[in-house]
Amino acid sequence: MARDDFSRAVVDRLAKRVGMRCSNPDCRQPTSGPDAAGGTTNVGVAAHISAASPGGARYDEALTPEQRSDIANGIWLCQRDAKLIDDDELSFPPTLLREWKDTAEKMAALEARGYSVSKASPFPALERKMPELIAEMRADLMGNKLVRQFILLKKGWAYNPGSTPYFQYFFDDHPQVKAMMTIMIHAGAIYDIKFNSVDRYNFTEPFVSYLIGE
Template sequence: MAAHISAASQGGPRFDEHLTNEGRRAAENGIWLCQQCSRLVDADDSAYDVADLIEWKTFAEAAAAVELRGYVVRKGRDFAGLEAKMPKLIEEMRTDLRSKPFTREIIALSKGASYNPGPIPLFCYRHEDHDELLAKLQICEHYGAIYDVRRNQVPRWNFSEDFAEYLLGM
């Protein structure tokens, strides 16, 4: 839905008395928002100032231009936020990577299970050590921290290099 960055009329959110009527109607004073965000932004105009909305618009337009050229633009995730959701698992991953900084592969197994990884080193996380381990690893995937490299029915992933660098403190 089309929304005004500076309100179209006096008393509206972020009204700028220095804008002309033409300036208030200009495309430069407009931003596309979903209906929910439009209401949210206008309901609390002190939380969303003109500079924020212009930054959002500028980024959205630049991202759209890049996507029109066939590229994918996605927002990076905050790995600290991921760590807050599952501190024990992330700390174990950090400890493992510090001990073997060039290992990237991980698997998830039960304690009774064994696995012969072959020549590729890997880290093993056990279901009994982490409640809802597979769900946590799925969230790690959504954050771009790991990616699926499953082979022969064994759940396995690789750390992304961005996540490995985060864990190693680089």
């Protein structure tokens, strides 16, 4: 069965309406630039929100061929994200992709007017959820700005990490600290480096910069 592909004009409009950037708000990578021959190169994809033919991701048999090839059914993405949304279609339903598209177009409109648009930091929310722990981490990092590793212990436990400097936080002081770690990982503040059954983590650089104000 023939594919209901976008026309060249639709592809061009999809790209330009988001400033030639990927519409995934967590990506926003440029998709156009110069090539070695003095021309331009394009690494963007005009992806279908509902597939162009049966068997494709998010195919909707209720749509007409004209609707499938209409700009309303398209979203401009980088090649990585275009592949991702089709390989894992359950995680990227039409409602989410339309939200991406709408957000990307609004961001492009603001940027065209000279505004700088960036995603809000998730870190202030962490302070509201776990103020004592975050305050302790900030104080530790202000005292030693080069340390990135920390471990979770009970008071009285012994731990020998070798020559690697680290901070330590106690289950006794923060009874729900394991749940806090999960939330912090989801927020991009830390990542798990557990070894030999010891709960061990590293701070991410954006979170360190947030805590120490750099």
